[in-house]
Amino acid sequence: MFPVPIHLDKNNANPMYMQLANQITQMIHQKQLVANTPLPSIRKLASHLGVNTVTIVSAYKQLETNGLVQAKKGSGYFIIEKAPKTSTHVLDIPMKQMTQQQIHLRANEINFASATPDPSIFPITAFKNYLNIVLDRDQGYAFGYHESNGYEPLRESLSHYMKRHHMINIAPEYIQIVSGAQQGIDIIGKVLLNAGDTIIVENPTYTGALAAFKSRGVLIKEVSLEQDGLNLEELEHLLQTHHPKLLYLMSKFQNPSTISYSEEKLRRIIKLAEQYDFYIVEDDSMAEICYDSSIAKPNFISLDTYHRVVYIKSFSKLMMPGLRIGFIAVPPQLSTLIMNAKHHTDISSSGLIQRTVDLYLREGDWDQHIEQMKAIYKRKYTLMLNGLNSLKKYGISFLEPNGGLHFWIKLPSYIQSKDFCKACQRQSLLIMPGSIFNASQDTSTEQYIRLSFAACSEEQIVQGISILEQILDSFNLPKKMTILPLI
Ligand SMILES: Cc1ncc(COP(=O)(O)O)c(C=O)c1O
The missing domain is CATH 3.90.1150.10 (Aspartate Aminotransferase, domain 1)
Known part of the structure; x- marks a missing residue:
């Protein structure tokens, strides 16, 4: 009836219909059952396995939900060619x-x-209020071209903010406003990289950065992550063999691995940057989103005495990603180059938004x-x-x-x-x-x-976890099995 005997165990915690669905799934994955093969009729299989027809119907329905079989009217169930394209997103396109x-x-x-914040929690009322104040106060000036390195009062506000919240000193003249951290990564790539250069990234890493670096035609080498940061042996080996121009990393609640760097690793990597002459691009979009202040650790930039760190800050996860505002803290020797690259990219970030964000920060609503x-x-x-x-x-x-x-x-x-x-x-x-x-x-x-x-929402988290459980359960093969004879 099937190329491999079916084993069902009624004492197993996993229901029998799931055991059956799992075993058929395995046969499909191992190509023992190929596309267009009909599944045995419900009645015949039920009598062959000595179970109720409901068990077979439930198993076939589960396979159908998982996109592995298809019911054809009047002819029963068939293995399908490939997973149906039920949507135009995730995993197919x-x-x-x-x-x-x-x-x-x-x-x-x-x-x-x-990891985009839920728009229903955006601070719309406060923002609207400051937007109106800026429009009344600055009139047409809010809509003129702005300085390529950023609106000066905003650079001052950000400098105060970094000191107050993170004990990081960045003078306003070394703050470069960008239209989001993604643009910051792209601009740094334009300034520091030429086709054929080598860069190092963490494995795993943020996909947006990979895309930006790939567009520069560079060779991307990866170093694996440990619970306190990069594997330093792997890193040093690559530094000796590949002489990279930069190392891109996320020091806190890394995306996606969630690890944060220990202070010891931060210090050792900064020393390596000086020794092997490369820049550390520190992407920091998560520092504020810490649920236990006792675990707070320093950033690369706060320990950098060699001007080796180019620090990028995103506010998208805390404010509103559509504002497209972030900044780069630039080492002095790169500030003109980075400002020029920003100018060539989009002249300046929106003046209206910069002015409104500045007011928002200054008036204390931000905290x-x-x-x-x-x-x-x-x-x-x-x-x-x-x-x-x-x-x-x-x-x-x-x-x-x-x-x-x-x-x-x-x-x-x-x-x-x-x-x-x-x-x-x-x-x-x-x-x-x-x-x-x-x-x-x-x-x-x-x-x-x-x-x-x-x-x-919180409700969706509960629902999502329950879906995950069902799916984990359906992948979970029965541990104890009874062998039934194959007819
Ligand atoms: C690590 C990291 N860097 C940069 C970005 C891009 O941020 P922004 O919206 O400020 O461009 C993201 C967005 O998800 C991110 O996860």
Whole structure:
């Protein structure tokens, strides 16, 4: 009836219909059942296995939900050619779109994929108020060309902010305003890199940075991450053999691995930068989103005595990504080059938005807003953490970062993240497969998925965890099996 005997165990905690669906799934994955093969009729299989027909119907329905079989009217169920294209995003076209951070949600879908804040919590009223003040106060000046390095009062406000919140001293003249951190990465690439140069990135790393660096035609080498930062042996080996121009990294709640650097590693990497003559590009979009102030660690930039660190700050996760405002703290020797590159790119960031953000920072609403955002994110973090802890019984593992907006989950070895993501997508749950977060697309992140809680509601987190449980359960092969004779 099947090329491999079916074994069902009624004492197994996994229901019999799931055991059946799992075993048929395995035969499909191992190509023992190929496209267009009909599945046995429900009645015949039920009598062959000695089970109720409901068990067979449920198993076939589960396979249909997972996109592996298709019911044809009057003819029963058939193995399908490939997973149906139920949507135009995630994993089918999707891989490409997801690397570009473009995720188009459909109604009823739960978004654990993107780390973009939920628009319903944006500070619209306060922002509207400051926007009106700027329009009344500055009139047409708000709409003129602005300085390429940024509106001076905003650079001053940001300098105060960095000192007050992070104890980092950056003089306003070394602050370069950019239209989001993504533009900052791109501009740094334009200034520091030529085609054929080598750069080093963390493995895994932020896909947007990979895309920007790739566009410069550079050779990208990867160094694996440990719980306290880069593997220094691997790093030093590459420094000796490849003489990179820059090292791109995220010091806090790294995207996607969630690790933060220890102070010791920060100091050692800065020394290596001086010794081997390269720049450290420190991308810091998460420093504020820390749920336990006792774990606060320094940044690269605060320890840099050699002017080796180019620091990029995004405010997208805390404020509103559509404002497109971030900044680069530039070492003095690069400031003119970086300002010129910004000028060649888009002349300046929007003056109206820079003026409004400046007022928002100056009037103190910003500090209050950060606290509100942190409280919201912390509740979601705790909810997802508790849910994920309850799924550890399926063999998943992850760090508890106590900050940031996502979890980096290692799946049990018998589950491939791409298969897992597809199964989630079919249940309207969008998640990120680990494989998109590395430059060489080797197998090192294949076993991982990234789950973000930024974009969804608390209710959706609970629903999403329950979907994850069902899917983990459906991948979970029965441990104890009874062998039934094959007819
Ligand atoms: C690590 C990292 N850097 C930069 C960015 C881009 O930020 P922005 O919206 O400021 O361009 C992101 C966005 O997700 C990010 O995760």
